[in-house]
Amino acid sequence: xxxxxxxxxxxxxxxxxxxxxxxxxxxxxxxxxxxxxxxxxxxxxxxxxxxxxxxxxxxxxxxxxxxxxxxxxxxxxxxxxxxxxxxxxxxxxxxxxxxxxxxxxxxxxxxxxxxxxxxxxxxxxxxxxxxxxxxxxxxxxxxxxxxxxxxxxxxxxxxxxxxxxxxxxxxxxxxxxxxxxxxxxxxxxxxxxxxxxxxxxxxxxxxxxxxxxxxxxxxxxxxxxxxxxxxxxxxxxxxxxxxxxxxxxxxxxxxxxxxxxxxxxxxxxxxxxxxxxxxxxxxxxxxxxxxxxxxxxxxxxxxxxxxxxxxxxxxxxxxxxxxxxxxxxxxxxxxxx
Amino acid sequence: xxxxxxxxxxxxxxxxxxxxxxxxxxxxxxxxxxxxxxxxxxxxxxxxxxxxxxxxxxxxxxxxxxxxxxxxxxxxxxxxxxxxxxxxxxxxxxxxxxxxxxxxxxxxxxxxxxxxxxxxxxxxxxxxxxxxxxxxxxxxxxxxxxxxxxxxxxxxxxxxxxxxxxxxxxxxxxxxxxxxxxxxxxxxxxxxxxxxxxxxxxxxxxxxxxxxxxxxxxxxxxxxxxxxxxxxxxxxxxxxxxxxxxxxxxxxxxxxxxxxxxxxxxxxxxxxxxxxxxxxxxxxxxxxxxxxxxxxxxxxxxxxxxxxxxxxxxxxxxxxxxxxxxxxxxxxxxxxx
DNA sequence: CTGTTAGCGCTTTCAC
DNA sequence: GTGAAAGCGCTAACAG
Numbered sequence: 001x002x003x004x005x006x007x008x009x010x011x012x013x014x015x016x017x018x019x020x021x022x023x024x025x026x027x028x029x030x031x032x033x034x035x036x037x038x039x040x041x042x043x044x045x046x047x048x049x050x051x052x053x054x055x056x057x058x059x060x061x062x063x064x065x066x067x068x069x070x071x072x073x074x075x076x077x078x079x080x081x082x083x084x085x086x087x088x089x090x091x092x093x094x095x096x097x098x099x100x101x102x103x104x105x106x107x108x109x110x111x112x113x114x115x116x117x118x119x120x121x122x123x124x125x126x127x128x129x130x131x132x133x134x135x136x137x138x139x140x141x142x143x144x145x146x147x148x149x150x151x152x153x154x155x156x157x158x159x160x161x162x163x164x165x166x167x168x169x170x171x172x173x174x175x176x177x178x179x180x181x182x183x184x185x186x187x188x189x190x191x192x193x194x195x196x197x198x199x200x201x202x203x204x205x206x207x208x209x210x211x212x213x214x215x216x217x218x219x220x221x222x223x224x225x226x227x228x229x230x231x232x233x234x235x236x237x238x239x240x241x242x243x244x245x246x247x248x249x250x251x252x253x254x255x256x257x258x259x260x261x262x263x264x265x266x267x268x269x270x271x272x273x274x275x276x277x278x279x280x281x282x283x284x285x286x287x288x289x290x291x292x293x294x295x296x297x298x299x300x301x302x303x304x305x306x307x308x309x310x311x312x313x314x315x316x317x318x319x320x321x322x323x324x325x326x327x328x329x330x331x332x333x334x335x336x337x
Numbered sequence: 338x339x340x341x342x343x344x345x346x347x348x349x350x351x352x353x354x355x356x357x358x359x360x361x362x363x364x365x366x367x368x369x370x371x372x373x374x375x376x377x378x379x380x381x382x383x384x385x386x387x388x389x390x391x392x393x394x395x396x397x398x399x400x401x402x403x404x405x406x407x408x409x410x411x412x413x414x415x416x417x418x419x420x421x422x423x424x425x426x427x428x429x430x431x432x433x434x435x436x437x438x439x440x441x442x443x444x445x446x447x448x449x450x451x452x453x454x455x456x457x458x459x460x461x462x463x464x465x466x467x468x469x470x471x472x473x474x475x476x477x478x479x480x481x482x483x484x485x486x487x488x489x490x491x492x493x494x495x496x497x498x499x500x501x502x503x504x505x506x507x508x509x510x511x512x513x514x515x516x517x518x519x520x521x522x523x524x525x526x527x528x529x530x531x532x533x534x535x536x537x538x539x540x541x542x543x544x545x546x547x548x549x550x551x552x553x554x555x556x557x558x559x560x561x562x563x564x565x566x567x568x569x570x571x572x573x574x575x576x577x578x579x580x581x582x583x584x585x586x587x588x589x590x591x592x593x594x595x596x597x598x599x600x601x602x603x604x605x606x607x608x609x610x611x612x613x614x615x616x617x618x619x620x621x622x623x624x625x626x627x628x629x630x631x632x633x634x635x636x637x638x639x640x641x642x643x644x645x646x647x648x649x650x651x652x653x654x655x656x657x658x659x660x661x662x663x664x665x666x667x668x669x670x671x672x673x674x
Numbered sequence: 675c676t677g678t679t680a681g682c683g684c685t686t687t688c689a690c
Numbered sequence: 691g692t693g694a695a696a697g698c699g700c701t702a703a704c705a706g
Contacts, residue, residue, distance in 0.1 A: 002455040004699055015677045020701055028675055047455030051391040052699035055682050060388065062436075062458070074418055075616075081411055081418045088439045092449075097436050097458060099399075102425045112429075118339040118384030120683085121399070121434060121458075279412070279616040341683055352693045357685055365691060389683035392698050457699085 003044040012040035023048055050097075059123040062097040063087070063306060064116040066109050066136060068129050069102040076253075077278055079295045083128055083150060086299025094307055110139050117145055124306045126150065132193065146317065148306040150298055152195045153324075160309055161324045162302045164293050166196050169329040170203030173248050173273050173291060176331060178211060182245035182271065186219035188234040188258060189250045190226040197222065200250045200275070219244055223254060231257020239267055246271035246337060252278040252290055259288070259336070271337035287334030294327050301325040340381040349377035360385055387434075396460040399434040400424070400643060401453040403446050403473060405466050406439040413590075414615055416632045420465055420487060423636025431644055447476050454482055461643045463487065483654065485643040487635055489532045490661075497646055498661045499639045501630050503533050506666040507540030510585050510610050510628060513668060515548060519582035519608065523556035525571040525595060526587045527563040534559065537587045537612070556581055560591060568594020576604055583608035583674060589615040589627055596625070596673070608674035624671030631664050638662040 009016045014033060021029050022037040040046075054060035065087065067080060074080055084100065091098055099122060103109040113136055116122040125147040127136055133154065140147045141159075152166075153159035177185055187204045189197045201220075208215055221237050223230030231254035238247055239261065247270060249255040255274035262270065274281055274290035281288030309320055346353045351370060358366050359374040377383075391397035402424065404417060411417055421437065428435055436459060440446040450473055453459040462484040464473055470491065477484045478496075489503075490496035514522055524541045526534045538557075545552055558574050560567030568591035575584060576599065584607060586592040592611035599607065611618055611627035618625030646657055 005701095006699080016699085017678080017701075018676060021676085024701090030675060033676080045451075045455075047452060049392070049699050050456035050458050051388040051397065052457070052682090053701075054388040055386070055392055055684090056699075056701040057682065058701070069422065074422065075415055078412055084437070085406065085411065085439050088437070092438055097452075097456070098438065099434050100421070100425065100437055101429055101435065102422050114382075115384060115434075119387035119434070120389070121387050280620040283617040284620045285622050342685095343683080353683085354685075354694080355692060358692085361685090367691060370691080386683050389698090390685075392682090392700090393684040393686080394698065395685070 002049075003046050004049065005046075007044055008037065008040045008046050011044065012037045054120055059310060060121060061095055062099055062122050063091055063124050063126055063303070064113070064122040065098060065100040065126045065128060066112060067100060067102045068109075069104055076280060077276055079276065079293070080128060082295035083299035083302070086296040086301075087126060087303045088299075089296075090300045090303035091307070094303075096303075096307065106135050109136050113139060113145075117143065124148070124310050126302050126306060146306065146309050148302050148309065150302050152199070156324065158318075159323070160305050160320065162298055162305060163324070163326060164298070164329050165326040166199035167203040167206070168326075169275075169291050169293075170200040170248065170250075171207045172203075172329070173331060174204050174207035177246045177248070177271060177273075177337065178207065178213070180246075180271070180337075183213060184216070184219065184242075184244040184246075186238045186244040186247035187221070187249075188231065188238060188247050188254050189220075189222045190230070190254065191224060192222045197250055204248060219247075226251045226253050228253050228257035228260065230254060231259075232261045234258060235261030235265075239265070239270070243267065243270055246273070248273045250275050252276045252281050252288060255288055255290070255336075256280065256284075259286075273331075273337045277332050281334070286336050289334045289337035290332055292330045292332050294329060297327045301327055339386075340383050341386065342383075344381055345374065345377045345383050348381065349374045391457055396647060397458060398432055399436055399459050400428055400461050400463055400640070401436040401450070401459040402438070402463045402465060403449060404437060404439045405446075406441055413617060414613055416613065416630070417465060419632035420636035420639075423633040423638075424463060424640040425636075426633075427637045427640035428644070431640075433640075433644065443472050446473050450476060450482075454480065461485070461647050463639050463643060483643065483646050485639050485646065487639050489536070493661065495655075496660070497642050497657065499635055499642060500661070500663060501635070501666050502663040503536035504540040504543070505663075506612075506628050506630075507537040507585065507587075508544045509540075509666075510668060511541050511544035514583045514585070514608060514610070514674065515544070515550070517583075517608070517674075520550060521553070521556065521581040521583075523575045523581040523584035524558070524586075525568065525575060525584050525591050526557075526559045527567070527591065528561060529559045534587055541585060556584075563588045563590050565590050565594035565597065567591060568596075569598045571595060572598030572602075576602070576607065580604065580607055583610070585610045587612050589613045589618050589625060592625055592627070592673075593617065593621075596623075610668075610674045614669050618671070623673050626671045626674035627669055629667045629669050631666060634664045638664055 005016045005019050009019045019037050022034050101112045127149045149161040152163045153161040189201055221234040223234055235258040252274035255272050258272055274288045277290045277292035281290050342353045342356050346356045356374055359371050438449045464486045486498040489500050490498040526538055558571040560571055572595040589611035592609050595609055611625045614627045614629035618627050
């Protein structure tokens with residue numbers, strides 16, 4: 001099939017080790033030989049055998065992704081495919097291959113990671129969905145294997161991660177509503193145990209406080225989960241006697257539930273915003289105003305950070321700096337706000 | 338890090354070669370030693386080093402996917418993520434890893450495939466979007482590398498492929514409309530150079546002919562592409578003097594354009610169907626009746642076929658049988674039909 | 675600056 | 691049935 005390093009060496013009239021050095025752009029090779037060798041490589045259409053290279057001690061230029069296998073979520077939310085594409089854009093440019101797998105559950109995921117690592121195929125892992133007390137994170141830390149997290153890390157100092165600035169994102173949303181003239185603004189969030197909920201909640205509080213507007217406890221509701229049902233329930237509670245001007249939510253699903261409640265009860269004139277810029281929000285009537293989390297860029301940054309991590313000396317990885325990126329969000333205005 | 342074959346051999350009190358034979362379930366190893374060795378493997382949590390295995394001559398248990406980088410399409414159409422998941426489900430079960438990459442253009446794709454192959458990482462390729470005279474197909478054939486196509490092959494006899502039965506799918510759609518009582522049924526297709534257009538067109542013709550209904554040339558229109566604009570244009574032509582009872586389209590985008598034309602011109606009472614069960618069709622009002630192409634299963638089948646191909650003797654691959662699968666579609670009824 | 679050499683972990687003849 | 695040994699393609703000392 002393809003040619004090997006010996007063929008190249010012979011054609012260029014040098015030793016295999018020299019070719020290897022040229023491949024890795026070793027600084028102590030003369031310009032002349034580099035040219036010669038590169039020429040020979042081109043002529044033969046040579047591509048290094050990654051398996052051999054990895055076996056001989058190089059860290060393989062392959063990253064492994066771990067995806068949850070949640071059909072509903074996968075389908076409603078373009079996050080995953082976009083993040084995968086973003087990762088791909090950066091990784092390919094840097095000559096890295098990408099492995100992916102959809103897991104059934106957390107158990108599965110840890111097993112995949114084990115396989116990734118022990119197979120010798122992979123040199124770093126991208127986790128696309130962080131859970132609380134994520135066992136993958138624990139495992140990767142325990143074996144000290146390089147990884148990066150998309151989402152907020154439990155231990156943000158000793159983990160590499162990439163996330164939106166959720167505080168800032170919600171701050172912007174609320175500020176936008178205030179500028180639109182709204183004063184009574186409600187908050188409909190997911191479970192408060194989640195970091196994202198907290199951050200977005202804080203952004204909400206701060207945006208109001210900063211302008212000297214009071215916080216009304218009665219306008220705040222946290223659901224048991226991120227579902228449409230939770231959103232409906234929240235609507236029932238937040239839209240009581242007197243109507244607020246607007247309600248911000250931390251998830252499009254919650255917003256859909258809220259809108260459903262409003263429609264069902266003939267409630268009008270309350271602005272609503274979502275999060276994630278989900279496909280449904282684009283095409284339904286009324287179009288849902290929502291925060292786009294920029295999944296593409298989240299993916300790109302994750303790849304960038306992981307590759308940076310891989311390419312720093314092992315001894316210095318502990319204090320890689322920066323160890324995270326914050327990716328900006330974009331408020332997409334549609335009919336509901 | 339992980340243990341290697343020698344460790345296992347030592348612990349089990351056998352030679353490395355014996356362990357290797359156990360890994361590959363060689364028939365001439367006694368049951369007793371197999372047990373012993375498997376026990377040792379478990380104890381050490383041994384996972385074979387895929388790089389070494391591949392280097393030593395085994396075909397690597399890794400498949401490479403090639404995806405187009407069409408942001409719009411990727412986003413509107415859940416086909417890709419679903420197909421990827423389907424592939425993953427089957428491949429993982431059989432112990433195969435998956436590599437993916439998004440290409441910018443056809444040039445890119447061929448380059449990726451070259452890299453896949455020459456790197457020694459990959460033993461087979463899945464092509465997720467077949468074009469006419471696809472250069473990837475040409476290249477893969479020219480180097481005689483195993484691959485499977487999702488979509489219809491130009492040369493269906495000498496290629497492994499997986500596709501819907503597009504004839505049958507459209508036949509069902511039209512039959513459904515006939516049973517609903519419609520008689521005057523129009524056809525709005527993509528470019529007629531495409532195989533899918535042809536197949537779906539034939540299904541349309543056959544369904545009408547089979548029941549003895551006449552074909553009206555004036556009710557047939559093929560657009561220049563699969564876009565919404567082409568759909569609008571088609572609407573302008575098909576919805577002339579007298580209105581048909583229904584129009585079947587070969588793509589949701591075409592259907593959206595058609596509906597837009599209808600709405601813009603106040604045309605009502607014409608049933609419309611799409612193809613691909615795109616996200617927009619689910620959430621817009623009115624909900625678009627559409628054919629779900631079962632991308633998940635398409636992916637699973639593709640993986641199945643490719644792995645079957647890889648696991649048959651090289652000399653017998655030419656006449657692998659069957660060399661394709663047809664995956665059933667499902668008509669999803671919503672508001673428009 | 676470049677060549678020589680040992681070996682990464684595994685598979686596969688070839689012996690026994 | 692099982693072991694010994696060579697070698698897959700590449701890299702990383704060690705020489706010079």
